[in-house]
Amino acid sequence: MQEYIKNSIHLFLFSFLVVSLSFCSAPTETAVETETVSEEAPKEEEKQKTILFFGNSLTAGYGIDADDSFAGLTQKRLDSLGLDYRVINGGLSGETTAGGLSRLDWFLEDQPEIFILELGGNDGLRGIEITETKSNLLDIIDKVQTKYPETKIILAGMQIPPNMGQEYASGFTKIYPSVAEETGVTLIPFLLENVGGIPELNLPDGIHPTEEGHQIVFETIWPYIKEKIGA
Structure with missing residues (x-):
């Protein structure tokens, strides 16, 4: 029984760690996407x-x-x-x-x-x-x-x-x-x-x-x- 509880705790901690890492990585992707968009400067109008x-x-x-x-x-x-x-x-x-x-x-x-x-x-x-x-x-x-x-x-x-x-x-x-x-x-x-x-x-x-x-x-x-x- 103790072994079962111990394994359950380990499984819970592993799942929590995976979810936490997923949330931490998401902002990085968003930041990269935002950065890419900001690099696209509007074309300069041709002078008369x-x-x-x-x-x-x-x-x-x-x-x-x-x-x-x-x-x-x-x-x-x-x-x-x-x-x-x-x-x-x-x-x-x-x-x-x-x-x-x-x-x-x-x-x-x-x-x-x-x-x-x-x-x-x-x-x-x-x-x-x-x-x-x-x-x-x-x-x-x-x-x-x-x-x-x-x-x-x-x-x-x-x-x-x-x-x-x-x-x-x-x-x-x-x-x-x-x-x-x-x-x-x-x-x-x-x-x-x-x-x-x-x-x-x-x-x-x-x-x-x-x-x-x-x-x-x-x-x-x-x-x-x-x-x-x-x-």
């Missing part, structure tokens, strides 16, 4: 691509509504085609190539898909040394290419009237194809093609395009942008 126009009063749309400038018209065309791009207008009236170089870093906090450089006109009107203008343009492009090698760059060529002499005007015009060749960027030969020097397409100052003038400038620029985005 940007097109940055970096220039002077021509880019800013001096004298007209910014939405009617060639930069604003670019945004409208992109929207009408259902293309998810955001246009940034980095135009500043009176800006020179030196000024543009000094403020460029602020615009390069995020990577632009396309960078359109429209500077130099004010340099020419002020008679700034051609070598200085060219050097600044090269430095601006180098900064963009160094920080964002994948960014596509378009350089807008410019011409000036011969107020500073024909030799200076001719030398100025040659800056842009020279810079484009040295850096490998895409060149628009003359931004104001079919607009510059035409009174009815410019404001009374004879320098800044009217809304109609900006529409023509936009049509000059658009094929280059279209090619870069594959539209």
